[in-house]
Amino acid sequence: MDDEREIADYVSGLVDEIMRNQAKTEVYYSGSKALQRIKEVTFDLVISDIVMPVTDGFSILEYIAKCSRKTEVIFLSVHREFDYIYKANQLKAIKYIVKTEDVKTIKKIIEQVINGIIKKKIEQAQVVIDNLEIEKADGVQSEENLIESICSYILDNLSNDLNINQIAKIFHYNATYLSRIFKRYKNCKLSSFIQEQKMEKAKAYLLESEYAVAKIANLVGYQSPQAFNRVFRRKIQMTPQAYRRMCKKAMREELG
Numbered sequence: 280m281d282d283e284r285e286i287a288d289y290v291s292g293l294v295d296e297i298m299r300n301q302a303k304t305e306v307y308y309s310g311s312k313a314l315q316r317i318k319e320v321t322f323d324l325v326i327s328d329i330v331m332p333v334t335d336g337f338s339i340l341e342y343i344a345k346c347s348r349k350t351e352v353i354f355l356s357v358h359r360e361f362d363y364i365y366k367a368n369q370l371k372a373i374k375y376i377v378k379t380e381d382v383k384t385i386k387k388i389i390e391q392v393i394n395g396i397i398k399k400k401i402e403q404a405q406v407v408i409d410n411l412e413i414e415k416a417d418g419v420q421s422e423e424n425l426i427e428s429i430c431s432y433i434l435d436n437l438s439n440d441l442n443i444n445q446i447a448k449i450f451h452y453n454a455t456y457l458s459r460i461f462k463r464y465k466n467c468k469l470s471s472f473i474q475e476q477k478m479e480k481a482k483a484y485l486l487e488s489e490y491a492v493a494k495i496a497n498l499v500g501y502q503s504p505q506a507f508n509r510v511f512r513r514k515i516q517m518t519p520q521a522y523r524r525m526c527k528k529a530m531r532e533e534l535g
Contacts, residue, residue: 283328284308286355286378290326290389293382297390310334314342317350319498320438323396326353326376326389329367337367344371351392425450426464429457433473437480440500441473478514481507485523492519 291306302323307313310331317325317339325343329336336354343350352373354364367373374392376385429450433441446469447454461469477499484495496507511519 290355290385293386293389294324294326294393297386297393310336310339314339317342317347321347321435322350323400324351324353324392326355329354329356337370340367340370340373351396353389353392422460423464425452426461429461429469430465430472433476436500437477438498438500440502443469474510474514477501478511481511481519482515482522485519486526495519 287306287308291304294302294304305316305322307316310327311334313325313327314334325339327336327339340352340354343352348371352367352371354367354373354375355378356375357378364373364375367375374388376388429446432446432449443454443458447457450457458469461472465472467475481495481499484490484498485492488495490498492508493504496504499507501507501510508518511522515522517525
């Protein structure tokens with residue numbers, strides 16, 4: 280078990296080295312915990328052992344193949360288990376690393392996958408930019424499409440620290456202009472919309488999970504539980520803990 284933890288930490292360190300610590304990496308020593316996290320957040324890359332107790336690599340791959348097709352997967356194993364490789368590739372194209380390979384080979388495979396992910400992101404961003412440039416000529420319709428694209432981006436990135444300047448930069452628009460048209464179409468400030476969506480997501484976590492409030496704060500993009508608690512209390516008129524207790528009580532009463 281200690282060996283597996285060391286390998287997981289070592290591979291995470293390689294990713295940090297390749298990305299020069301510019302990407303957020305998360306390490307889980309349990310397949311079950313890793314799968315739960317993958318259901319909460321869309322990762323660009325998942326590196327997993329094939330054989331694990333309770334939840335193995337194939338269970339993780341099956342979920343990704345069904346619900347998170349954009350996530351790339353690298354499998355780790357002690358041996359060149361070609362039957363496993365064949366089975367995995369029937370679900371989704373993957374890369375495969377034998378743990379006994381030398382560091383140079385392992386790093387090269389990870390670099391290839393990461394470079395492929397970066398290339399796809401650049402291509403996708405260019406498509407969005409090109410489409411927005413085309414739509415600018417369409418006046419009002421273009422603005423409507425822009426607002427819907429922004430809303431979709433916000434909903435997909437609630438775990439991040441979102442703000443108007445960051446969003447304006449991503450969509451290549453002036454922040455003041457973006458704020459003005461967003462308020463015109465949505466009848467609320469962009470900052471208020473972001474906060475509202477974060478609170479709705481937080482309420483869902485409080486109701487449907489047993490996560491600690493500090494973890495939920497992180498999942499909806501707050502840097503500290505204290506900041507999250509202040510906003511939640513101001514918007515919902517009660518603390519997160521009180522909201523959870525109220526919902527659980529209502530559910531028990533409904534069930535009789």
